[in-house]
Structure formats: C-alpha cells, structure tokens
Amino acid sequence: MSSRIPDEVSRIFASAPFIADLGIRLESSGPGACTTVLPLERRHLQQDGYVHAGVQATIADHTAGAAAASLVKEGQYVLSAEFKINLLRAAKGERLVCRSKVLKAGSQLIVAESEVFCVASGEERLVSKATVTLAVVAPRPAPPG
Amino acid sequence: MSSRIPDEVSRIFASAPFIADLGIRLESSGPGACTTVLPLERRHLQQDGYVHAGVQATIADHTAGAAAASLVKEGQYVLSAEFKINLLRAAKGERLVCRSKVLKAGSQLIVAESEVFCVASGEERLVSKATVTLAVVAPRPAPPG
Amino acid sequence: MSSRIPDEVSRIFASAPFIADLGIRLESSGPGACTTVLPLERRHLQQDGYVHAGVQATIADHTAGAAAASLVKEGQYVLSAEFKINLLRAAKGERLVCRSKVLKAGSQLIVAESEVFCVASGEERLVSKATVTLAVVAPRPAPPG
C-alpha cells in the first residue's frame, strides 16, 4: 500500500476479519474516495449462481466506510449508521470492483455512494448501487485539568 | 428440516454457497415468516471487534427472501430488488438471530422486514433492522401451441 | 394540546408552515412515540386519484421527527438525516393516520419507524412504512468564561 493511504483507511482493510475472509482488497484510495476489488469464487454465490446480495452489500458498505475514513481527523473513526442498496442486474463474472465517493462530509455524519461493477470477459457492468450514512465517532476529549 | 417447509424455502438455504460459507442456518419457517441463526466466529467481525454490517445485511436479506419465498406460487421465485438496513447497536455476542416477516405480498413485489438480534450471555438485543423489496419472478408461460 | 406534550414536539407542529399548509395535525405524543392525522383533500392526490407518495413521505418524516424530539434534552433538536419509505398499497380514503415510534435513541442519532394508515369507510389499512434517521443537534456550549 502506498504511503499516501491514510492510516485509518489502511487499518480498515488490514484488520477487518470479514473483509479478509471474503477476499476484498483495497485497490486505491484518495480524499473522499476508495476503490476495492473482490475476485469472485463459488462461495460468494447465491442459490441461482449469481453473486449474493450480501457480498455486494458488504463491499459497498466497507468501501464507502474507507472513502469516509479518508476524511476524518486523526483519532476519529467512522461507523455505518445505515445503508440502502439497489440490486440492478444479476452479477456473474470474474470479479467485483467497487468505487465509492463521499457525497457530503459533515462533522457528525458522512454520506457516501458506492457503485459495484461486475467484470466478465473484460467488460464491466454496474450491478448495484448503494448510499451509505456513516457516523463520525470522536474520542471524548480528556477532562480539563 | 420439517416437511412443512416449502420447497422453495429449503432450496434457498440448501443451495446458496455464500449462506453455507457464512454458517447461516434455517431455524423455522411459516407462511410469510422465517427465522435464521448464525453462530458467530472471529471471521464475521469488523476491524473493531463487532459483527460486520455486511454479515448483518446478508442474514437480513436472505431471511427476508425466505419469508417471501414461502408465499409464491410453485415455479415462481423471488429476487432482492433492494434493501435498506439500519445498524442500531454494536453487535457482539455468541450468535445472531434474524426474524423476518412479510409486510405486503403483491403479485409483482413482496416487501419484508428483518430484525437482527445479537445474543450475548443469553440476552437478546435488537442490533439492526432492514426493509427488503423482492421481485416475484415468474417463469414465462410456454408459447401457445 | 395537552400540557404533557413536550415543548419541542409542540413547536414542531405549531411552527412548520408546510405541515400547517398540508393540514397535518398532532393527535397524541408520548415518550418516543407520536400519532398524527391528515384529513384528505383532492389537492393531496397523485394523477391516478391516490394519495401522492410525497404526502405519505411528509407525514411519515414529520411524525418520526416528533417522536424523536420527545426524547431529546432541553435545547437540543432533531434533523432528518435520511429516510426510506415503502409504498405498500394504493391509498384512497378520508384520512391518513401516522404512528411513529423510536427504535433506537442514541446521543448522536435517533432511528424511528412510521406506519402510515389510510382510513376509508371506517376501515384502516397500512399503506406505507418508513424508517427515518435523525441527527440530534446540540447547541454549542457557551465558551467558558
């Protein structure tokens, strides 16, 4: 990982067991943006052979969280408060690519969008889109004195 | 599994690789309702030690799908069109229990709600709640002939 | 209005021009709960003769806000951060009744649910359901000194 990736973004990928278990990898990160990739395996599928909505939701939520985390102050972190995802097309292919960007960064809430693409035979198609609201959690200031 | 569980509900759990991989199990099923359980392991967690939102989204979506599938006609199946989940409390414990029920069953769309509880030391707490919209997919009628 | 209704709840109904313009009235309020009523007129309708989704969204959002406002500390207020509404059935009748309750009240965010019913010939039917996330906004503490 490039040294330009903020510590909080790196931490989100390096130390989240569920993300490592699924195989989601950080591709790139910038201020208010993040891209991730998931090489697809049989275990990611639904009963009909397509990528499970839960896999798409996980990459959409986590990548949005990383995009948001790139904007918070040192010591702050973000927590997903809610998200909504529309499953637009059946997803079948070699890998998912998720691109998230922050729509609005407030001091208390950050709203980000994630677009999930499925790559099949080199062609990329938008398969789902999510909107994620994240709470900015600040450590409490030390008491005066 | 009890023989009272509709074929389509059984199929949804028996043949979805992602659900088997995560460890989500069908607990009970009735008309327009479904309950599932997920014994929690380290691999289900977020970087902060709590259950990942993607795990909660997966169990909420899949259980809602099963509740909806219990109501469709033979040969029809359901596909998640979209869902929204609110993460209400940090989830830490031994297992998740998800209870889904259908709010409205139409011929084209079914709307279901899922409540995800986390059980810790025998105590159950609501950790997230989702609303799921499912499309009822009908096989095309054979051409007249 | 009864004196038991918190000031912040009363204020939300007494001084919101859009709510007065539509005709939405506070019916009752308790800790973390609120009920409102809207007598339906032709101007509330969609092109097909049913109540417009925007009217249902407005009563669902505003009533959830009032349910949340009943729980905040003096001087704090709430702002809708986002909401999602499912339109379950075509709404036609004499009035809408909206019942909202708080699902989770945190110090930073409150999540509430609203059920919107349409009353026709004395019969009440659930026509839409919404989940609303509200930010608790605290006035800044006066600077020491």
Next chain:
Amino acid sequence: MSSRIPDEVSRIFASAPFIADLGIRLESSGPGACTTVLPLERRHLQQDGYVHAGVQATIADHTAGAAAASLVKEGQYVLSAEFKINLLRAAKGERLVCRSKVLKAGSQLIVAESEVFCVASGEERLVSKATVTLAVVAPRPAPPG
C-alpha cells in the same frame, strides 16, 4: 410543453393535484431523464426556516417517476414502490431544481436517481439525493378471443 415530451410524462405533471398545489413545474424531459423546478415560498418550509424534507421528497419522487415514465411502452405507467432520500444540507433559497435519471430500466422495475439542488443568489447546491424504485404497471392483455 414541447411536443417531444412523451404523453405519459405530460400527463404526470398536468393531472397530479399535489404537484400543481406545491407549484412543481416540468422543465425538460428526455429518454430516461427529467428536470423540474419549484419556486420556493414560505409554505414549503420546516419550523426552522429551511425547505421541509417532505417537499424535497415529493419533487425527488415525482421527477424520478417522470424520468421512468419516459421509457415505458404505450399504455404502461409507473408507480413508486419505494424511495430513500438523504438530506445532505439545509436548503434555503429561491427555488429547488431536481434532476432525475434512470439507472436501470427493466421490464418490471425501473430504478432512478434524483438530485435536488437549492438555488440561492444564483448559486446551486446539492441539498438531497434520492434513489427511487418504480414498478412498471402493464394493462392486462385482452383475453384471446
């Protein structure tokens, strides 16, 4: 209105009482896209002097419906099944402008996005963003005969 505007889009604006009552006007329409405008008045406001979330939800939903309606076959129409809106910034100004575009048009469901801008002193700011799922309603085919 230009004759290039599809009949179903024109109908949606010409004959929806709630839209006429609020003052929402069709600005332009193309395949899978629609833009509307609402000159703001005091009656559109919330208790805090900002545009009510219900007004923003109404313009977001209705404009998305018009964008979707531009794509359906003759005789078909669209109905909002659900929507989700994030209120990103307090809205204060002279008018709202809403731009909607279709993300995915299926035979059964259409998903559209709406961006709501508030114009103040000639400057446009994104104040909310919505995702809308619409059901395509087809008249039943006449029985063979």
